[in-house]
Amino acid sequence: MSTPVLTTPAGRAGWEAMVRDPAGAVISSDFDGTLSPLVEDPAMSRAADGALDAMARLARSVNQVAIVTGRPALVATELSGVTGHPGLGKLVVLGHYGLERWEAATGSVTSDPVPAGVEAARAQLPAVLESAGLPDAFVEDKESSLAVHTRRLPDPEGALETLRSPLTELAESVELRLEPGNLVLELRPPGIDKGVAMRRLVETTGARSVLYAGDDLGDLAAFRALAELRGDGLAAVLVAARSSGATELTEAADIVVDDPAGVVTVLTALADAIAVGG
């Protein structure tokens, strides 16, 4: 498989560093829209064909492979099918934007404390949706955060705009943050995002290079953190999938692909390049 189109010098340097020194590399990816195609029902998300095999091939030679997701870690492990997949003993799943950490090596999850505001928001949310005229918006209760989805409503974009202000107010009143995603508004704990999660991962692994793939606004924090860490000598490759149409992300990327199948192509190409040493 040929090398994907790397549009930036920093991206080319990152790719070369991973091929030259795979033991110093961390390969990380978002889940929804990046490793798994977007679907109407979040419970039906599955890893794209070949995604886990590509991660497993990379895991043979790199320092660590990781999924960094807004889902609870155990939900992501179950939906993605990573548990028991051969060759993924080095995988970590950072759930809830990094609040949780699941390790394949132990099968256990550790978590930062969950702020009390989530319980208060859960109690008030139905009334807020009702008074916004959108009682049928789907609420994905993730225990440590709440995601309000509009994808299955008659006017998904309009509903998202209608809900933005009342949900911001609700989040602020209980000391949470409202974060937008692809036809979703999430009430999340403050102080953690994928940028914080990636900085922790770089620190704990001692990574010399990182590939991160994402598709949505929640992945911007990871892109920004890695772009900053380049200033400290980290080599990085930023891969954006167009699944969610987040232009801020595609504009900041070193490689842009259409969808999770494109991400699989990139991961496979990297595994091939590492296998032949260039």
Ligand SMILES: O=P(O)(O)OC[C@H]1O[C@H](O[C@H]2O[C@H](CO)[C@@H](O)[C@H](O)[C@H]2O)[C@H](O)[C@@H](O)[C@@H]1O
């Ligand atoms: O960080 P991620 O792994 O990308 O998770 C972000 C959110 O993804 C999920 O929602 C998105 O995917 C759904 C399934 O394809 C789709 O129906 C929805 O419209 C998307 O926004 C998930 O349901 C959220 O909990 C995640 O936080």
